[in-house]
Amino acid sequence: MTEFQSTMSYLEDPPSSYAEPAVDILSGLNEIKQKISDGEYTNEFTFEAEVAQLLTSAHDGHFGFEGMAYAGVFRWRRDEEAALVSLSLDGSVPKVYAWADIGEVQEPSPVVQINGQDVIAFLQEESEAVSLHDPDARWNDMFVSATADTFGAFTNSKDYPGPNTTLTFENGTTNSYINSAIVLDPGFWGNVEDGESFYLTFIAPSSLGFRERSTDQLSTYHMPKRLMKTRDNNIQKRASPLTFPEPFITHPDELVSVSGYFIDQDGIEGGVAVLAIYTFLTGEDDENVAFQDMLQDFLAEIRNRGTRRIIVDVRSNGGGKVFLGYEAFKQLFPSIEIFGASRYRATDAANLFGEQISELEFSQRTGELYTLPFNFRSYIDENLEAFSDWEDMFGPVTANGDTFTELLRYNLSDPLLTMSQLYSLGISITGYLDRADITEDYFDPDDVVVLSDGVCASTCNIFVEALTQQAGVRSFAVGGRPQLGPMQPVGGTKGTLVLPADFLVSLSGLFLSDVARTRQQFNEWASFLPFPFSIATADATVNFQDSIRPGSDTPTQFTNETANCRVFYTPEMMTDVTNLWGAVAGIAWGDGGQMDEGRCIQGSARTQQNRANPSGTDDSEAGTTSTGAAAAVVVPPMSMMPLVCALVALVSSLLGASLM
Structure with a gap:
């Protein structure tokens, strides 16, 4: 599986712009293998937890392995009364509060300790289990989020939180809560x-009855569970979350949190429109059509009202379908061609798949294979020219000690890529095909702001990347660690396509059973193709394709770009968005x-960042690239079963961004 992870060499040897430490995934897996050989594991859970935590250290929501004992049978849960928020009550650096006190207690007392440990240190340490790559985004993810209908990662712990949780408050009071394990499928x-x-019921690979795997294993559509927030029933009410006004328009499916609003604002003639896109994940084709229609109807109303300013709110957007991200951008800026270049690793397995699949002619019988990302016809080159054949697309091109395909872009004028109800969205993208006549921009880039809490990943990044880097839209970040200074608007994975391990294993099995013509060919291919894990999995995926900018060979996953302005959450913002x-x-x-930078958090406005780092590299007008995580200003951060075959299977070897 890991051979398809696009960022392996960059994880091992990251550029200085990357906020996280280097991690050698293969060496880590070999260390786990050695521990198995030495008999150090006494139970399945500990083994699976160490594998999951190793891959989580890549901080890539598209890349992970979660076994059934670790994540598929039950989930750890803290009491919702222990849910927390990080708020600034007086304009100063935020403190942590119990969510239950906000709006209920006139002067809430901040939490100072959790289980006897300093609250800031505790939460920062626990947030390392979150797959986001930015520490401010991980901090935000710990807390109550109305946009994601969740009490936060603190109450939905990835790792065993112990038997209870004790909160100690600044006023000397303490509250203790019993932790629990939520059984996901009691019937089994x-x-x-x-x-x-x-x-035998949950872990053995034969336990397919429990997992109820789809028979359509060749579908690349997949939203990793790491990018999907645990919805809490006491928060979840409707597509427009609690603390929100009634929307002017909303997506008809209550699980597709996309809505449009209008607010009056002193000093801004015509008011302000707000397009809240908290997911790009839809279900059936009619939901894709509804997504497109909803955006179109909302933008038409904006024109009718003469509203010129719009906030695009993407907080807690874990991604979804790539082309819905394209569609949202093209409705806002139809005159701009999305660059959206990507690439994947030029491995032996990818080459085998590509050589064989690229020989196919499209038909009803071959359509499922023909439309996979291993066909050169699925892409055009960075200059929007067609590839002549598989070899022309495959390369390989060397970068950072690894080999990759040529840069790949999507031909949005290909109806099979977007309009097909069998193989794609069932809609044409605005500006192409039967919507090619929509080319005029309504908004000036200065009249558009994108708002994020950093918990923006996958397709959300594709969308924000196009807005900020191509259209020149300004970005605002909200929340983050209790310190002054800038923050990144995108703290989640910036990969452009996730592939599930099930898909890769199924495709490999198809090649070995139906394509290999001789025993020698079978043996040769089997030596490098992925094969099934020897234990059941709850979720296993790789980031298959990187996002690459013009003139660069570094994945945007490893760039560090701060917002134009940052603000802290206040109680008033939490109770009324x-x-x-x-x-x-x-x-x-x-x-x-004009921009009133004096109201941004100290050191977070763009001109303030430039003064603080005059030698820094300005990657574009819409984003400053710096070294490491977004720098703080003035205030620092406060501080057994047969396991061997399972690991051998692991090391031998689209929720997230998906095309359909």
Whole structure:
């Protein structure tokens, strides 16, 4: 599986712009293998947890391995009464509060300790289990989020949180809560009597009845569970979350959190429109059509009202379908051609798949294979020219000690790529095909702001990348660690295509069973193709394609770009989101239509960043590239079963961004 992970060499030897330490995944897996050989594991859970934690250290939400014992049978849960928020009550650096106290207690007391440990140190350490690559985004992910209908990663712990959680408050009071394990599928426990029967029911690869795998294993569509927030029933109410006003328009499916609003703002003639896109994940084709129609109807109303300013709110957007991200951008800026270049590793397995699949002619029988990312016809080159054949696309091109394909872009004028109801969205993208006549931009880039909490990943990054890097839209970040200074608007994976291990294994099995013509060919291919894991998995995926900018060979995953302005959450913003939108609008356009940088967090406004780092590299007008994580200003951060075959299978070897 790991051979398809696009960033392996960059993880081992990252550029200085990357905020996280280097990690050698293969060496880590070999260390786990050695521990198995030495008999150091006494239970399945510990083994699976170490594998999961190793891959999580890549901080790439598209890359992970979660076994059933670790993540598929039950989930750890802290009491919702222990849910937390990070808020600034007086304009100063935020403190941590119990969510239950906000709006209920006149002067809430901040939390100072969790389980006897300093609250900031505890939360920063626990946030390392979150797959986001930016520490400010990981911090935000710990707390209550109305946009994601969740009490936060603190209450939905990835790792065992112990038997209870104790909060100590600044006023000296303490509250203790019992932690629990939520059984995901109680009906499958009828045959479990002991460790062996548990293993046979949930862990053994033959336990397919429990997993209810799809028969369509060749589909690349997949949203990694790491990018999907645990919805909490006491928060989840509707597509437009709690603390939100009634929307002017919303997607008809309540699980597709996309809505449009209008707010009045002093000093801004015509008011401000807000397009809240909290997911690009839809279900059936009619939901894709509804997504397109909703955006179109909302933008038409904006024109009818004469509203010129718009905030695009993408907080807690874990991604979804790539071409819905393209569609949202093209509706805002139809005159701009999305660059959107990517590439994948030039491995033996990829070459084999590509050589064979590229020989196919399209038909109803071959369509499923023909439209896979291993066909040169699926892409055009960085100059929008067609590749002549597989070899022309495959390269390989050397970068950072690894080999990759040529840069790949999508031909959005190909109806098979977008309009097909069998193989894609079932819609044409605005500006192409039967929507080619839509080419005029309504908004000036200075009249558009994208708002993020850093918990923006996958397709969300593709969307924000196009807005900021191509259209020149300004970005605002909200929240983050309790320190002054800038913050990145995109803290999640910046990969452009996730592939599930099931898909790669199924494709490999198809090649070995139906394509290999001789025993010698079978043996040769089997030596490098991925094969099934020897234990059942809850989720296993790789980031297959990187996002690459013009003139660069470094994946954007390893760039560090801060927002134009940062603000802290306040209690008023948490209880009424229009206060957040109003604050952003006031900063962006409240100074006679100009940016009022003096209202940004100290050191976070673009001109302040440039003064603090005069020798830094300005990657573009829409993003400053710096070394390491977004730099703080003034205030620092506060501080057994047969496992061998399972690991051998692991090391031998599209929720997230998906095309369909």
